[in-house]
Amino acid sequence: MPVITAPLDSTSHQDPADSDQLFPIREVSRLTGVNPVTLRAWERRYGLIQPTRTESGHRLYSKSDIETVHRILDWIGRGVAVSKVGKILARDDQQATVVRSEQDTVEDAEWPQWQARLRQAVSGFDDRMLERLYGQIAGTYPLSVAFQNVLMPLWEELLRHRSQFGQASEWLFYDAFLCAQVAQRLHLACASPAPRVVMAAIPGECRELELLVAALLISRDDLxxxxxxxxxxxxxxTLVCEKTQPCALVVFSNHSPNHDLHRRLNRLALTMDCPLFLAGAASELAEDDLAGSSIGCLGNEGRLMQRRLRQFLNGQLDT
Structure with a gap:
């Protein structure tokens, strides 16, 4: 297990988001809460980070390196062994490249600007400003871009720093706002006569907003x-699906699947009258265990989840 140090007050330090400079290992440790010993082990033993070196051999980390450290911590927090994180990061980077190529009309530089304005609204607990910005973002970008590239990265950043004084209140304020907005969109969609998919989280394996956003990105006009x-x-x-008669059940988890998950899903599938799918980070981690079963893995990226669900339901993709 990595050795984690408690983050210190950052008021007297420069935030890497404000500069492209390189940072020494002690500053990276302060910014991420990861002990320098652990940072070195992640580099030497697992090749997860590759900092540059000064002529005297001291490590210097870029903003991208610091973001990688946060990604590693996110996956460890989901129960993934550090020895397996490297393969996951490589896969995520490959998916991000594909998604970025599909979004070549979108200016990446705009996203941090929107996030800075959102952060200002959140830090001031200004719900009116936040609602106005949300409407502008949702009206400017496709939903998948709005949430995955603008809204959720800020949510994740606030979540990482919620142990600092004041940060928990800001995260709760922003989380409650987004949950309400997404829930309202889903409620309006369910009022239509379109066929329904039922989606449920595995208890304790994701946060409410993660589930709601995944549902929003999977949904479409005809589903x-x-x-x-x-x-x-x-x-x-099974009881819920018997009474609601959905065209599919999607189980969602962002946690590393335990050894019994594929057995539980297979047992559940035997009792269902509709197809069963797994979505979220767990679906990518459990894909090998579920290969050849009746359970389809939808992935963890909005467009991919929607595309795979459509292909499965249309018989264009086998489980």
Missing amino acids: AVKVLGMGQPFDEL
Whole structure:
């Protein structure tokens, strides 16, 4: 397990988001909460980070390196062993390259500018300004871009720093706002006569907003997504589907799958009258275990999840 140090007050230090300069290992440790010993081990043993070196051999880390450290921490927090993180990061980078090529009309430089304005609204607990910015972002970009490249990265940043004084309140304010906005969109979509997909989280394996955003990105005009409440009992999903008759059930998890997940999903699939799918980070990590089963893996990226779900339901993709 990595050795984590408590983050210190950052008021007297320069934030890497404000500069392209290189940072020494002690500053990276302060910014990320990861002990220098652990940072060196991630470099030497696993090749997860590749800092540059000064002529005297001292490590210097870029903003990209610091972002990589946060990504590593996110995956470790989901229960993934550090020895497996490298392969996941490489896969995520490959997916991001594909998504970026599909979004070549979007200026990446605009996203940090929107996030800076959002951060100002959040730090001032200004719900009116936040609602105005949200409407502008949602009206400027496709939903997948708005959430994955603008809204959720700030949410994740605030979540990482919520242990600092004041940050927890800011994250809760922003989280509650986004949950309300996404839930309202999903509710309006479910009022239409379009066929429904039921979506449920595996208890304790994601946050509510992650589930809601995934449902929003999966939904489309001809397919509504009904999200079950957080804490929905796994063993009662069959009962819910018997009564609601959805065209599919999507189970969502952002946690590393335990050894029993594929067995539980296979047992659940045997009791279902509709197709069963797994979405979220767990679907990518469990893909090998579920290969050849009746459970389809949708992935963890908005456009990919929607595309795979459509292909599965249309019989264009085998589980």
